[in-house]
Amino acid sequence: MADLFFESIEGVKKPYIDSLQRLLKQLRSPFAEGDDVGIKLHWGERGNRSFLPPDYAREIAAWLMDRGAKPFVFDTTVLYSGGRRTAQDSLNTAASHGYTAEFLECPVIIADGMDGKNVVSIPAGYKHFPTVQVCNIFEQAKGFVIFSHVKGHMVSLFGGAIKNLSMGFASRAQKQRMHSDYHPVLNKKKCTRCGLCVEICSTKAATISEPEYPKYDLKKCIGCAQCIAMCPEMALQIFWNSDMTVFQEKLVETAAAVWKKIQNKSVVINALLNITEECDCLPGKNHIIGRDLGFISGYHPVAVDEESLKKTGTDIFEKAHPGIPWQRQFTYAREIGF
Ligand code: SF4
Ligand code: SF4
Structure with missing residues (x-):
């Protein structure tokens, strides 16, 4: 618990920048002067209206720059059609949601490349995946901030840091391997x-x-x-895979493999805001199922996600998505030493 930090939004006006600033002040930065640091986030599908506004990413980038690091914001392309299937579409969607280099004061990139082929296989060694294929970002960044929007999800129950590390880093093929x-x-x-x-x-x-x-x-x-x-x-x-337990395990394996590579120089921040029934991959106005709470941070994605669910409660997500064996994410993470 000593390595987990929570800042409430109580008494703070939207977009809750003061809360995030208070949280960042408490964090021990693992980054050195001159380090390139990737801020992994999700800027929302085209037409989605509950994505996190770019103000938070800008604040995190400013915090990194104050420490002499060189931040950039990134995401990867997705499997399905829409506003993020290709890199150019995804950058256009990012810009339309305010995620521009001008506003963030740092570059915005697609980590699996403009053609989706800038990918690399990294060792995993687990029962579903001996290796996982993810965006080839590890040479480009010395460290990472895993910044995740906590919300519901139709297959994993909720999306937070584990999902951001897993689906968020995965190549399109790896996304498909997990899903299908x-x-x-x-x-x-x-x-x-x-x-x-x-x-x-x-x-x-x-x-x-x-x-x-x-x-x-x-x-x-x-x-x-x-x-x-x-x-x-x-x-x-x-x-889409009908075996929900296998999906949870595959999600965790991919996240664990990525984490093994980046754990020494990464921080994890979850935003418990705009808590919607579905993820930001869906266009439209997503139904809000929980009140805004604040930000949680720490140095391990499993701990930060567990603490996030303690704050939000799981009932709001279980009511929206009954029957998902989401607990398997945490039991399996422990079994494989994640
Ligand atoms: S990649 Fe294969 S399936 Fe797709 S359009 Fe070309 S031939 Fe058809
Ligand atoms: S046909 Fe099968 S092996 Fe060949 S590229 Fe498609 S999924 Fe892979």
Whole structure:
């Protein structure tokens, strides 16, 4: 508990900058002068109205600059269509939500690159994932601030630091590996027969012969999801995993692998504000299910998420998303030494 800090928003006017400043003052900075530090956050899907305003990220960037560090803000591209599927779309969405270099006074980047290919496999060594594929950001940043908006989620119950480290760092293929049954199924109406899925399939499971549509040999397919992630037409269907417990474990494994790489120079901050039923990946006005509480920070994502749930209570999320075995995130994190 000594390494967890909470600052309430009681008596503070929106956007609660004073609360965040008080929190940051208490934090022990692990960053050295001149360190490039990535602030990992989610600027909200195009049309989403409950994302965190950029004022907080700007405050965190200012705190880092005061310590001589060189901050930048980043996110990764996503699997589904919308305003963040491509890097350029995502940057446009960021800008429309106020996340610009001018306002933040630091760069805003897409960590898996403008083509989604700036990714790297890092060791994991767990039962679902021997390795995980994530954005290739580890050379670019000496340290990280994992800044997460705590809110509900239809598969993980809630989204906080664990989810931000996991889905947030994951390549599109890794996102698919966590979410899905992994085998591509073709929607012929969308397919232009461009052949890219065949080109990138490492096992030769995908084949195409003119003038046919591509075929996928499920005996050879290893479920790497590259074809699904990279198809320019989104002609390969994404299947969402029906085994919720496995999803929780995969989420935790990916987060744990990333954390192993960055734990020595990272801080974790959760914002218990705009607590909505669904995540910021959905467009539109999300239903608010909890009152604004404040900011929690610390040096471990599992501890910060656990403390966040103690503050919000889990009932608000369980009522919105009944039947999700979310506790598995915490029991499994302990089992694998995360
Ligand atoms: S990459 Fe997509 S559009 Fe191109 S051939 Fe494969 S499924 Fe069709
Ligand atoms: S999921 Fe991977 S192995 Fe299977 S067809 Fe697609 S690219 Fe090939």
